[in-house]
Amino acid sequence: MIEVLATGAMSTVQDPGRHGYRRFGVGVAGPLDPLAAHIGNAMLGNDPKCACIEIVLFPFRVRFTEDCRIALTGADARAAIDGTPVWPWWSLTVHAGQVLSLQAPRDGGVAYLSMGGGVDVPEVLGSRSTDLKAGFGGLQGRPLRKGDSLACLEDACLGTRQRPRGFGVRPPSAAEAGAAIRVLPAAEWDQFTDEAHTLLVTHDWKVSPNSNRIGVRLEGPALAMRRKVELLSHGIVPGVIQVPPSGLPIVMQCDAQTSGGYPKIATVIEADQWRIAQTPLGGRLRFEVITLEQAQAAWDGQRRYVEAIRQAAILAQ
Amino acid sequence: MRTDRLPRVSPLGCSALLFEAQEDFGDAAQQRVWHVAEMAKTWPGVCETVPGMNNLMVVFDPDATSAQMLVREVHTAWQSEPRPTTGAKLVELPVIYGGAGGPDLAALADHAGLDVDAVVRLHSEALYTVYFLGAHPGFAYLAGLDPQLHAPRRSEPRLQVAAGTVAIGGMQAGVIAQTTPSGWQLIGRTEQSFFDPAAEPPSLLAAGDSVRFRPIGIER
Numbered sequence: 219m220i221e222v223l224a225t226g227a228m229s230t231v232q233d234p235g236r237h238g239y240r241r242f243g244v245g246v247a248g249p250l251d252p253l254a255a256h257i258g259n260a261m262l263g264n265d266p267k268c269a270c271i272e273i274v275l276f277p278f279r280v281r282f283t284e285d286c287r288i289a290l291t292g293a294d295a296r297a298a299i300d301g302t303p304v305w306p307w308w309s310l311t312v313h314a315g316q317v318l319s320l321q322a323p324r325d326g327g328v329a330y331l332s333m334g335g336g337v338d339v340p341e342v343l344g345s346r347s348t349d350l351k352a353g354f355g356g357l358q359g360r361p362l363r364k365g366d367s368l369a370c371l372e373d374a375c376l377g378t379r380q381r382p383r384g385f386g387v388r389p390p391s392a393a394e395a396g397a398a399i400r401v402l403p404a405a406e407w408d409q410f411t412d413e414a415h416t417l418l419v420t421h422d423w424k425v426s427p428n429s430n431r432i433g434v435r436l437e438g439p440a441l442a443m444r445r446k447v448e449l450l451s452h453g454i455v456p457g458v459i460q461v462p463p464s465g466l467p468i469v470m471q472c473d474a475q476t477s478g479g480y481p482k483i484a485t486v487i488e489a490d491q492w493r494i495a496q497t498p499l500g501g502r503l504r505f506e507v508i509t510l511e512q513a514q515a516a517w518d519g520q521r522r523y524v525e526a527i528r529q530a531a532i533l534a535q
Numbered sequence: 536m537r538t539d540r541l542p543r544v545s546p547l548g549c550s551a552l553l554f555e556a557q558e559d560f561g562d563a564a565q566q567r568v569w570h571v572a573e574m575a576k577t578w579p580g581v582c583e584t585v586p587g588m589n590n591l592m593v594v595f596d597p598d599a600t601s602a603q604m605l606v607r608e609v610h611t612a613w614q615s616e617p618r619p620t621t622g623a624k625l626v627e628l629p630v631i632y633g634g635a636g637g638p639d640l641a642a643l644a645d646h647a648g649l650d651v652d653a654v655v656r657l658h659s660e661a662l663y664t665v666y667f668l669g670a671h672p673g674f675a676y677l678a679g680l681d682p683q684l685h686a687p688r689r690s691e692p693r694l695q696v697a698a699g700t701v702a703i704g705g706m707q708a709g710v711i712a713q714t715t716p717s718g719w720q721l722i723g724r725t726e727q728s729f730f731d732p733a734a735e736p737p738s739l740l741a742a743g744d745s746v747r748f749r750p751i752g753i754e755r
Contacts, residue, residue, distance in 0.1 A: 475671065
């Protein structure tokens with residue numbers, strides 16, 4: 219069991235998301251940075267469907283009422299256990315009574331606390347993810363608050379022989395910092411002007427403070443269309459870059475509606491969606507257009523990377 | 536193979552495809568969308584199928600199938616004759632028009648050049664078809680609105696519209712299923728609940744269902 223001692227307004231329980239219910243209007247939810255959440259489970263040997271805690275606003279502090287294996291992934295939130303610093307992307311066993319504290323990451327971003335066995339909240343429509351808009355899933359469909367208690371499901375690995383100081387993995391960001399975010403052209407690509415195509419891939423887009431779990435709004439030059447387009451409502455996925463009449467693009471995130479009607483210039487590839495989420499408010503990002511084959515190769519590469527961590531974690535235990 | 540009716544295909548990342556019908560939207564085109572959605576959701580590697588307005592999104596696992604194979608399969612399915620929809624139901628919704636639950640009723644009547652009684656009559660005499668669900672859990676886009684009642688969305692959406700609010704957006708009708716922001720014109724209110732995450736299926740309405748509104752009061 220953990221007790222929440224302090225939290226910002228947007229800490230939520232998230233598993234890989236609520237899939238299969240879009241046709242009822244139910245969005246996916248899930249972690250903003252699915253890669254960090256996935257690696258947290260891999261480091262613990264958890265089932266990939268285990269739920270973790272996503273922390274967006276800091277400080278965040280929890281007390282463990284029993285021994286617990288944890289993994290800290292995502293942004294470097296200057297974690298400490300009873301005041302002793304812990305490396306980012308680190309997994310270790312904490313003991314009953316210890317307090318984990320996270321501070322606002324210097325470079326912004328979203329942090330993840332994964333625990334052996336995963337957070338035990340009831341499944342709603344096949345998922346433990348918090349859907350804040352619909353008000354279900356996670357802990358009573360709401361963000362965590364000071365005073366909340368969360369239990370974990372049984373952790374089969376707890377108590378097995380483990381490295382006393384834990385182990386870490388190399389963060390994915392180190393290899394890809396500053397690289398352009400890769401996108402695929404979407405349905406209305408051809409209906410944007412040549413200038414819009416050039417701007418999309420040459421401008422350093424600024425992440426608006428009005429961004430949230432529904433969409434990341436980008437500030438920069440307006441992307442113009444050759445002519446006005448009226449679209450019928452259609453299904454959309456996280457990563458779709460919609461361009462409303464203002465011309466300023468919005469990258470849809472995991473709490474996006476299931477359907478949309480704005481023109482779509484491109485879609486951020488699955489392998490790079492975590493990098494959008496980890497770009498802080500006010501930060502800059504660039505785009506690069508690639509092919510479907512390249513997108514699939516990037517996805518395969520990312521999954522091999524997570525699988526390698528899963529295998530290495532078994533050996534490290 | 537007939538190619539004149541094939542949908543336009545575009546990728547949404549590497550695990551979803553959007554198929555947009557190239558025929559005018561209407562009941563016939565939408566039945567084809569439902570038909571392909573039902574067929575495709577049973578195929579290996581398909582995670583879910585999401586009907587839209589005259590289009591279909593297919594979400595898939597790229598490890599278990601490929602975009603190329605799905606495009607071929609969907610094209611074939613698109614040209615088969617849609618089966619009559621099975622399991623569709625008629626849902627009747629008692630509505631109190633106007634008042635606090637329908638603050639735009641009078642303005643909509645003005646816009647249409649009708650009196651309030653005529654708006655209520657036109658709205659409640661039509662038989663609507665659920666084309667698809669989206670926007671928020673349980674929200675059904677209804678086709679069949681009398682053209683005299685078509686009304687533009689508000690330029691500034693309201694920040695809170697209560698669940699059960701009967702609304703018109705453009706040429707579509709609907710009932711807000713969960714308290715949410717909305718730019719639609721609000722004309723009435725029903726007590727019916729549309730979504731329960733503990734139920735299976737969680738939504739009262741499904742694509743292909745019919746809806747009729749029954750006036751139980753008009754507040755002026």
